Amino acid sequence: MYYETDKNDHGLPYNPLKACVVPRPIGWITTISEAGVVNLAPFSFFNVLSYDPPFVLFSAGSHEADGGRKDTVVNVEATGEFVYNMATWAQREPMNHSAQIVGRGIDEMAAAGLEGLPSRLVRPPRVKGSPVHFECRLHQIVKLPGHKKSSEHHVIIGRVDAVHIDDAALTADGRVDVLKIRPIARLGYKDYTSIESVFQMEKRTPEDEIVPRAPVP
Numbered sequence: 001m002y003y004e005t006d007k008n009d010h011g012l013p014y015n016p017l018k019a020c021v022v023p024r025p026i027g028w029i030t031t032i033s034e035a036g037v038v039n040l041a042p043f044s045f046f047n048v049l050s051y052d053p054p055f056v057l058f059s060a061g062s063h064e065a066d067g068g069r070k071d072t073v074v075n076v077e078a079t080g081e082f083v084y085n086m087a088t089w090a091q092r093e094p095m096n097h098s099a100q101i102v103g104r105g106i107d108e109m110a111a112a113g114l115e116g117l118p119s120r121l122v123r124p125p126r127v128k129g130s131p132v133h134f135e136c137r138l139h140q141i142v143k144l145p146g147h148k149k150s151s152e153h154h155v156i157i158g159r160v161d162a163v164h165i166d167d168a169a170l171t172a173d174g175r176v177d178v179l180k181i182r183p184i185a186r187l188g189y190k191d192y193t194s195i196e197s198v199f200q201m202e203k204r205t206p207e208d209e210i211v212p213r214a215p216v217p
């Protein structure tokens with residue numbers, strides 16, 4: 001099948017677009033308002049972009065009702081800070097809970113039954129129980145136009161200034177143990193996946209190149 005996105009004439013019962021880029025990691029993002037209220041929300045338009053230093057991005061749509069910006073965007077614009085928390089199978093329910101649209105005065109971490117851990121360099125707290133956290137500072141916001149006001153997106157690009165990894169999430173040889181922590185990711189529709197198998201190939205990536213290696217004799 002073929003369709004043009006300006007016409008959206010796919011003829012399918014559900015828009016297939018998000019199912020065509022899968023799995024999407026979930027950036028579970030903590031921010032804090034100028035008034036000091038903690039906000040937590042999942043974003044599957046999320047990824048890491050570089051590594052030396054690392055940058056991440058997430059893309060937030062606008063409110064269906066009035067086209068207003070989501071609290072996460074308002075907070076990042078105001079404070080310049082956010083925290084990425086890795087979403088795992090164990091915390092799938094509170095992650096889903098934190099997607100609710102609630103008033104700006106509500107602490108969404110507490111509302112999801114979660115506790116915060118203090119960050120070191122930024123003010124937004126980290127989600128306790130999440131095995132990986134990145135402390136991030138705003139680099140740039142890019143606005144993407146929408147066909148309507150509510151489909152306008154704000155792409156938040158942040159520099160990762162600190163990384164926390166739970167020691168219990170590391171294997172004996174010092175790798176992040178994804179089979180143990182089971183990160184979850186978004187598919188299309190209401191579908192999710194979690195990491196339950198891993199395979200390896202020998203192709204080298206730029207990330208491998210920055211790992212110090214023994215000199216070739």
Ligand SMILES: Cc1cc2nc3c(=O)[nH]c(=O)nc-3n(C[C@H](O)[C@H](O)[C@H](O)COP(=O)(O)O)c2cc1C
Nearest residue numbers: 041042043044045059060061070071072098099100
């Ligand atoms: C798994 C998952 C992924 C989501 N991904 C996005 C996303 O990439 N962009 C977005 O705008 N909303 C996304 N949402 C919806 C937001 O999480 C929701 O609108 C959010 O609670 C907005 O919160 P805020 O107004 O407190 O910032 C997602 C929801 C779920 C459950």
